[in-house]
Amino acid sequence: MPHIEGIRIQNYRSLKDITLGKTSKNWNAEPLPQLITIIGSNGCGKSTLIDALAFLGDCLAEGVKSACDKPHRGGIERLLTRGQDHLIQFEIYYRHNDSSTCRGYYLCIGKDKTDQPYIVHEYLGETIKYIETNAFYLSLKKGHGDVKMGTDRIDVSLTDPQRLGISTFGNLANYPHIVAFREFLESWYLSSLVPILGHQITMIGAHKHLTRNGDNLANYAQYLSHYYPSRFEKVLQDIAQCIPGIDKIILKITEDNQLLLQFIDNRYITPFYAQDISDGILKFFAYLLLLQDPEPAALIGIEELENGLHHHLVESLALEMKQVTRYLYGPQILLTTHAPHLVDILTPEEVWIMKKNDHGFSTIERAVDIQMMKELSAKKKNFWYTYYVKQGL
Numbered sequence: 001m002p003h004i005e006g007i008r009i010q011n012y013r014s015l016k017d018i019t020l021g022k023t024s025k026n027w028n029a030e031p032l033p034q035l036i037t038i039i040g041s042n043g044c045g046k047s048t049l050i051d052a053l054a055f056l057g058d059c060l061a062e063g064v065k066s067a068c069d070k071p072h073r074g075g076i077e078r079l080l081t082r083g084q085d086h087l088i089q090f091e092i093y094y095r096h097n098d099s100s101t102c103r104g105y106y107l108c109i110g111k112d113k114t115d116q117p118y119i120v121h122e123y124l125g126e127t128i129k130y131i132e133t134n135a136f137y138l139s140l141k142k143g144h145g146d147v148k149m150g151t152d153r154i155d156v157s158l159t160d161p162q163r164l165g166i167s168t169f170g171n172l173a174n175y176p177h178i179v180a181f182r183e184f185l186e187s188w189y190l191s192s193l194v195p196i197l198g199h200q201i202t203m204i205g206a207h208k209h210l211t212r213n214g215d216n217l218a219n220y221a222q223y224l225s226h227y228y229p230s231r232f233e234k235v236l237q238d239i240a241q242c243i244p245g246i247d248k249i250i251l252k253i254t255e256d257n258q259l260l261l262q263f264i265d266n267r268y269i270t271p272f273y274a275q276d277i278s279d280g281i282l283k284f285f286a287y288l289l290l291l292q293d294p295e296p297a298a299l300i301g302i303e304e305l306e307n308g309l310h311h312h313l314v315e316s317l318a319l320e321m322k323q324v325t326r327y328l329y330g331p332q333i334l335l336t337t338h339a340p341h342l343v344d345i346l347t348p349e350e351v352w353i354m355k356k357n358d359h360g361f362s363t364i365e366r367a368v369d370i371q372m373m374k375e376l377s378a379k380k381k382n383f384w385y386t387y388y389v390k391q392g393l
């Protein structure tokens with residue numbers, strides 16, 4: 001499974017120029033770890049970062065105009081960093097496994113004369129250092145350029161300036177490197193769980209993955225319980241251990257093929273259904289199931305995991321996430337949080353601090369690179385961040 005080593009984003013809302021991990025700008029930095037947690041005050045740009053990554057996926061799926069025009073983005077004019085007449089730029093560095101080389105994807109989006117977004121430059125290759133050399137798989141400027149097939153370079157021209165080259169060539173078997181990157185980007189799971197949707201009744205049918213908004217919770221639970229019963233059992237055990245009153249969860253199929261989630265509380269004779277269960281419990285159940293996905297997304301992004309959850313459940317989930325991400329080339333998890341007790345169980349290598357500078361632009365720094373945080377975590381293993389917050393450091 002691919003692993004992101006570095007990200008650079010320029011001119012996307014408050015992200016005037018931010019870098020995480022190892023990129024062409026800082027080739028000697030450490031690659032990003034499997035678990036990345038971003039903390040920072042309100043309005044510093046955490047959601048913007050997650051949205052910027054989702055934006056890339058939307059550009060791939062629907063083209064750049066449609067991605068810019070999503071209601072929560074409101075068009076390219078609102079996306080470009082205020083006061084800067086620049087181009088939106090992304091660099092993603094990733095590696096498929098230890099023996100493969102680090103590859104880079106570069107996307108630059110500008111505005112044409114009619115203020116419509118279009119792709120100025122797109123590149124996929126063996127690090128952006130080698131841009132315009134032979135070591136690329138795709139190189140396009142304003143829709144024209146070449147792609148590499150075997151050892152040949154083939155001239156190509158795209159008809160639609162708003163469609164990504166990786167969406168065209170990433171669907172052709174002749175370009176396996178482009179296909180691999182397209183599949184990687186498509187797999188990113190940037191969660192926007194809406195617990196209320198988990199309450200609704202669905203029709204039977206096993207779904208291989210949980211949707212981003214969680215509306216197929218029962219169908220995904222059906223898939224796991226049927227094909228991976230030990231993984232499902234583990235979720236049930238974790239729930240029973242963490243939430244008093246949820247002794248078992250059973251999937252029930254009604255005569256008219258509706259799929260029901262029954263929550264068994266041994267203190268009551270009859271079960272509760274998903275419709276009766278609290279939002280927090282459903283959310284916890286959904287995240288636990290997500291972490292048991294046998295074919296997980298390469299990148300899982302979760303915003304403010306702690307919302308609506310008791311801090312004990314947040315800690316349990318964070319420990320589970322540490323467990324799931326302990327192997328390089330397993331899923332990579334990106335969290336944003338305001339919860340000190342979550343940060344406390346992480347190491348300063350896993351924590352990034354986001355701030356806004358005097359110009360109103362977001363900045364980001366690893367906690368381990370801040371000497372005081374490094375020292376605190378060495379001394380106060382379990383409460384390093386809480387201590388930092390309490391002291392107003």
Ligand SMILES: Nc1ncnc2c1ncn2[C@@H]1O[C@H](COP(=O)(O)OP(=O)(O)OP(=O)(O)O)[C@@H](O)[C@H]1O
Nearest residue numbers: 013014042043044045046047048078079080081082
């Ligand atoms: N085009 C733009 N140029 C510069 N800054 C912008 C632009 N659009 C929005 N912003 C600013 O970016 C900030 C980042 O907001 P964001 O929602 O990412 O913060 P956050 O860290 O998620 O905050 P919270 O903790 O409250 O969720 C907003 O406060 C807004 O002022």
Ligand SMILES: [Mg+2]
Nearest residue numbers: 043046047048
């Ligand atoms: Mg936010």
